Amino acid sequence: MLDDLPADDPAMARLYLTMPTENGMRQLLAMWRRFETKLAPREDEKDWWKIFGYLSKIRVWNATDRIEPATQLFIDRRMARDAAGPVRLELDLWFHEDESVRMKAKESLEGILAAIGGRIVDFVTIEPIRYQVALIEVPAQQAVDLRSRTGALANADQVMSIRPQSLYSAAPLSEPIESEQNSAQGPVQELRPAVAAILDGYPMQNHALLAGRVDVVEVDITGDSVPVERRFHGTAIASLVLHGDLANGEDPLTRRLKVVPVLAAPQHLNDERTREDLLPLGVIYRAVVALKEDDGLFGPSGPDVLIINHSLCDAEGPFVRRPTPWAKLLDWLSEKYGILFVVSAGNITGQFPSGYSDHASFNSAAPLERQIALLRAVEASKGMRSILSPAEAMTALSVGAVHADGAGDCPSEAMDPFSAVGVTNIGSAIGPGINRALKPDIVEAGGRQVANASNQPAGHHIWPSEIGHIGLKAAAPDPFTGSSSKTRRSTGTSNAAALVTRAGVRIIDALEEVLAEDGTALRDFSRASLATRTLLVHGASWGDAGTLLEAAYPPPGLGQWRRRRGIITKFLGYGRPSYDQVIEGASNRVTLLADDEIRHEQLHEYRVPIPTSMVRSREIRRITMTLSWMPPMHPTSIAYRGVTLDVVDQAGQRKFWRGVKTIMQPHPDDMRRGTCAHFILEGNNSTAFVDSNGLFIGVQARALNAHFHQSSVPYALAVTLEVAPTVQEDIYASVRNAIRPRPRVRA
Known part of the structure; x- marks a missing residue:
């Protein structure tokens, strides 16, 4: 190297x-x-x-490459906590195709560790993503040597890198749990099979909101290792998927929910966390395999699961430059099993400068002025707010948290930083992703976080915090009385991802109804997860939040709009979706869904007939297009994606049609780098923008690596036509009667 x-x-x-x-x-x-x-x-x-x-x-390649600064800082933190105790790290071996060579490398590592008093705690090999990793434990002195990049282990030729131990932990609120009892008493009807699963903490199965609704699949974490009174995170995520924010009074899902616990609750700690003696990637891998593969006795535990909520991240692994092994694993599992991972972007809890000289000026500022200042402060700290692994996964739907919930007013003694609707909360991690791909994909309500602030030696700083009065309301265990109907409020991107998973189940239900009309079963729709991802993004837009951030964020000036647009995209992605617009029909709106497979240098041509009311009309008309695809991944290539797709006009460009123009949204260059493209075009002049053959929409493919020239890439395309409610024509009926879109394939 x-x-x-x-x-x-x-x-x-x-x-x-x-x-x-x-x-x-x-x-x-x-x-x-x-x-x-x-x-x-x-x-x-x-x-x-x-x-x-x-x-x-x-x-x-040498010790400087094997041990990056993040690993040195991790060792420093561990040594500060216990100077004499052992330190655990993750060690990547150079991956070899030959299994015998891999075994020799492992044996050599065991010899080095034995000589320095260390040991292998866990060892996992996942060949498709070229992953051969050991969780190791070394004595304190050897950790000091690694910190200084010296010693036999730091200079072992068979070792590619030494990283911090991947960890995720979730601690309950310090505020008391609400005393409110919830009246829901489990399902009132027979529930349909689960199409969604969560990989999270062990849920409180007998809670009134969860009883009879969750199916727990034990793989690495068993119930006897997680006391009921500490099952906060899994209980909350399951509740949010099934019921949404309880303050909004939504109907529960009519399906069961699979839960594979992946978080433990060690007795010597006060939180739920990934097991300290297992590599998290091995735990996630085995959890998904248990859901989707036949175990030889009872079959797969979740054969119909299409969407998996992954509200976990690596607290020691912010995404930097190259895709992490965790992200590679999710991308590979998505392609192998045809599932959609909904992943939380991560929560950033560290302090950052507020933009004020001291606490007095911060407190005395006018609310609107302080809001603008805080928005700019969050933007200025973007270098310390990267999404956390595995949120950069290309085929996952990564979710940031919006500062919103169904709770009442924020208590006057707390500092609610934003009155604006739709902006991200101050703890939500931001993009971009791999090769500057658009991440997070969308944002959703994650609960309102308050701003704590104080004077620091380096200036006035703020940081996000939770209080028990605001946030998303969900089921919770009661460690004090053992009640099975308590609730609590919480915030963060985990909550936002759970709400998106809930919306995904609703979309899958709608897809099942449409397929049933054609005599097709949901289980036979091989691209159902892609269609779900496409439709989850399809209703997204920046809305008022985009307008606010456009005015608040630097750099100022008309000539700098492209840079401002890029900054907003890092926070909002494609925006916050309106799922009802996708699921529910209307006379002035129709949504079309197509799916197929495409190869390098092919163009799939779709023609959509345009209702009379959209031609030469001065009423508002809107066209929304969303394309998602599942490219093969090359885990060692700098491009990573094997194939990219694009939505194009007849000339192979993105000029589309006269009479409409793009609204405020991510720049097309930001869309091209990922695996999802989403456009909203709007206009109200009378210029004709279609020809007699209908609206042309092209899907075009281009391989980024010669190895994938013959690969077939599945995709799903959603197109919505919409006119103002004042228009008399029922465009839903007009288009439905005129079309069943099938692509015309050409080179």
Whole structure:
């Protein structure tokens, strides 16, 4: 491996190259040494000398690459907590296709660890994502050596990287649990099979809101290891999926919910967390396999599951540059089993500058002025607010948290930072994702967080906090009286992801009804998860929040709109969806859904007949298009995605049609980098924008790696036509009677 620039210079970048043979690497290093001594190149070396002119250093992979600054800081924190105690870390071995070579590498690692008094705690290999990782434990002194990048382990050639132990923990509110009893007493009718599952904490199964509604699948976490009075997170997420925010009084889902517990509750701690003796990726992998594969005795435990709520993240793993193994795992599982992961973007709880000189000026500021200042402060701290792994997963639907809930007014003694509707709360992590792909995909209500503030040596700082009076209301255990009907309020991206999962189940129910009309069973619809993802995004928009942030965020000026749009996208993604507009029909609105598979350099042509009322009309008309696809992934390629898709006009561009234009939304360049594209076009002039054959919508494919030229990529396309309610024509009926869209395929 080669490294071209100093690792300690943030303005510089690294370039990693793999040499096919050791001899080739030696020749390259020999050429570099001659270049450094300013020797003239030979005739066949002149091109190399040109490349070398851009580089400051070439070296083999070493301890500097294996142990990044984040790992050093992790060791510092562990040593500060217990200077004499052992430290656990995750160690990535270089992956080899040959299993015998992999086993030898493991044996060699065991030898090194034995010599320094360490041990392997857990070891997992997942071949499709080239994952061979050991959870190791080393004595304190050896951890100090790793911190300084010295010692046998830091310089072991078979080791690719040494990372912080992946951890996720969820602690209950410090506020007392609400005394309110909930009257819901479980299902009142026979529930249909589950199409959704959650990977989370162990739920309180006998809670009045969950009793008879959840099916627990035990894999790595058993009920006897999680006391009932500490089952907060899984109980809340299950409640939010089944019932939504209880303050809104929504009807419960009519389906059961699968729950695979993946969080433990260690006795010596006061929270729920990933098991300290298991690699989280192994736990997640085994959980999904248990849902979808036959165990040889009872069959898969969740054969109909299409959507999996993953309100977990790696608190020690903010996304930086390259996709993490956790994200690669979700992308591979999505493709293998045809499921949609709904993933929380992550919560950022650290302090950041408020933009005020001191606490007095912060408190005395006018509410509107302070709101604008805080919005800018959150934006200014974006460098410390990256989404947490695995939220960068390309095929997952990553969800940020909006500052909203169904609770009443915020108590006067607490600082509610935003009165604005639709902005993200101050703890919600932001994008972008892999190769600057649009992340989070959407945002949803995550509960209102209050702002704590104080004067710090480095200036006035704020940080997010929860109080028991506001937030999303959900079922909760009662550690004091053992009641089975208590509730509590909480906030965060975990809650937002749960509400999106709930909406996904509603969309799946609607899809099942439509399929039944055609005589097709939901289980036979192989692209159901893609259709669900497409329709979840389809109703999203920035709305008033986009207008507010456009005015509040830098850089100012008309010529800087592109940069401002990019900043807003990092926070809002495609925006907050309106699911009812997708699920429920209306006479002035019709939504069409198509799905198919496409290959490199193919174009699928769709023609949609346009109702008379949309042609040469001065009434508002809106066209919304959403395309999602499931590309094959190349886990070691810099492009990562194997194939990209695009929505295009007849000329293969995105100029689309006269008479409509895009509203405030992400820039097309931000959309192109992911696996979902979403456009809203609107207009009210009378210019014709269709030809006699109907509205042209093209889906075009392009392979990003020659290995995938022959790959078939499944996709789902949703198109909504909408006119103002004042228009008399029933466009739903007009289009329904005129079309059953099938693509025309051409190169």
